[in-house]
Amino acid sequence: MTMVDGSQADELREAMIGELREMGAVRSDRVAEVFRAVPRHLFTPEASLKDAYDPRDAVHVKRDDQGRPISTVSSPQLQGSMLEQADIRPGMTALEIGSGGVNAAMMSWLAGLDGQVTTMDIDSDVTERARRLLDAAGYERVNVVLSDAENGFSQDAPYERIIVTVGAWDIPPAWIDQLAPDGRLVVPLRMRGLTRSLELEREGDHLASRSAIICGFVAMQGAGANAGQVVPLRGTKAEMRFDDGWPGDQVPDLDGVLDTERAEAWTGVTIGGMESFETLQLWLATAFPGFGKLRADADQRSVLVGDGNMWFDSAAIDGDSIAYLTTRRMEPGVSEFGAHAFGPHAAELAEAMAEQVLVWDREQRHGPGPNFGVWPLNTPDERLPEGLVITKRHHRVTISWPTAPTAATGQDNQEDRQGE
Structure with missing residues (x-):
């Protein structure tokens, strides 16, 4: 890269950080600094410098036979929001599910030399690309694993932070089992077709949300995939x-x-x-x-x-x-x-x-929004908060509001018991 290219990258990076702060995607100095420290363009060779540092746009890395993206480098806006949710501290052990390279590098920078980051993906093309780009950018310490994330990665567990960077329909038990007792899971969970990045922590026998951010991700592959019903x-x-x-x-x-x-x-x-x-x-x-x-x-x-x-x-x-x-x-x-x-x-x-x-x-328009809960599958109805209950493969997910909604058509607000 020429000095001119480096100078342009620096200017675009600072402009991106400024916009991310204005959006509220970056709130802390530490997350701003990690965007400054990790050269995003080294992880997006498919894109121009301008596109690499566009705060709102993802970079598509791989598409399926129909031309639909199946692997992307998430937008800086989304990465910043999720890193703020995760709040990775020096010395922490963290797992990323869904590899792209740059997010794992930022997680590693935040965890520091005393921390450890593992990133995993089901696609060998994706993991090979991530390994190559991480090494080239100086992040050899990141552990890159080729595996279906349904079973997590027990070798480096327990994890104080788990960040999922692919759209999840459910939360496999392994993710919770491998989460440290006081750990935090940040996951884009799809509920009734709506995806929210949930910041989840343990609360008794279930996970409770601390924040939720609207987002969109390519869908999970492998055992965690879900076709839905049309x-x-x-x-x-x-x-x-x-x-x-x-x-x-x-x-x-x-x-x-x-x-x-x-x-x-x-x-x-x-x-x-x-x-x-x-x-x-x-x-x-x-x-x-x-x-x-x-x-x-x-x-x-x-x-x-x-x-x-x-x-x-x-x-x-x-x-x-x-x-x-x-x-x-x-x-x-x-x-x-x-x-x-x-x-x-x-x-x-x-x-x-x-x-x-x-x-x-x-x-509700000007309120805090709903609370989300992820409960064991065998949790009885009487223990669940009032609101929507979605029964999935591994868990029951609840969406509860400060004021319970009125059923839209005069019916009781019924549980979704379909599942798969």
């Missing part, structure tokens, strides 16, 4: 996906429901262009037992919304109908939330979703 709405052009399975005995047959007349309901609740509404999606997931993620091809837009409106993939099926979140522009930079729906009971379901937007706006 309900067609218009053939393959539009469908609903349920990561945790359909929450009932019989999967509804809604293929063709989008050919019915569209119903609309508007709320008067507005949002600015740069304002986050991540807790609204979690609220709808808690309020509607049939909540899932709506996927539609681009040519279905005119069916889903009118001109000037936007549709979002937060959606719910109730019986023979489906509703989803939408907005319409009111003035420059300001939009109004609403709901669109299809099916024999579209009008009622659209109104029910609009009502839940109003409840969120009144009771």
Whole structure:
């Protein structure tokens, strides 16, 4: 690398750190310093210097046969947020699940010479790349392991910190077993199709969240993979996906429901262009037992919304109908939330979703957000907090709010018992 390239990298790095501080992704001097100390561009040879130091963008390293990313170097924004959640101190032993190289290097820098970092991945291409780049950048002490992370890596356990940098549908028992008694697990956990990076610590016999950050990751491969369940709405052009399975005995047959007349309901609740509404999606997931993620091809837009409106993939099926979140522009930079729906009971379901937007706006919009818990699979219902319960393969995950939500359609807020 020439001196000119080095100077440009330094300038881009400082600009990136400044933006990360403004975003709130970097809050501490230690995390700012690790971004300064570890040369990110050495771990992203596939990208230009500008792209390597873009604070918001990931760098795609490997894609599958359909062109979908299956291995990435996470964005600095996400890496900074998760490193702040982990709070790795000098002398700690830490495990990273999902290798890219640069994150393991930053973890190693934070743990110091008296600490130890292990990074593992199921893909030999990924681990070979990580080993090569770590060695070239001077981080030979990082232990790189090729293995399915479902069983963790017991050789270096217990770990005071475990950071998962791949989207997890569940938390394997090995991760908890290999976590030190006072350790911390930072994991992007997918719940009803919504992924949040959870900062989890032990609280009695379960894990409890200390913070949660909206995020997105490529999906876990191997034993921890989860295909979910799909309900067609218009053939393959539009469908609903349920990561945790359909929450009932019989999967509804809604293929063709989008050919019915569209119903609309508007709320008067507005949002600015740069304002986050991540807790609204979690609220709808808690309020509607049939909540899932709506996927539609681009040519279905005119069916889903009118001109000037936007549709979002937060959606719910109730019986023979489906509703989803939408907005319409009111003035420059300001939009109004609403709901669109299809099916024999579209009008009622659209109104029910609009009502839940109003409840969120009144009771939760400016609150701290929900608490998340990861409980043993055999935990009885009476021991779980009020709210949504999702039964997964290894654990029961709870999402509980300061005020319990009202069931969206007059039904009790029921447990999702489907699992896999």
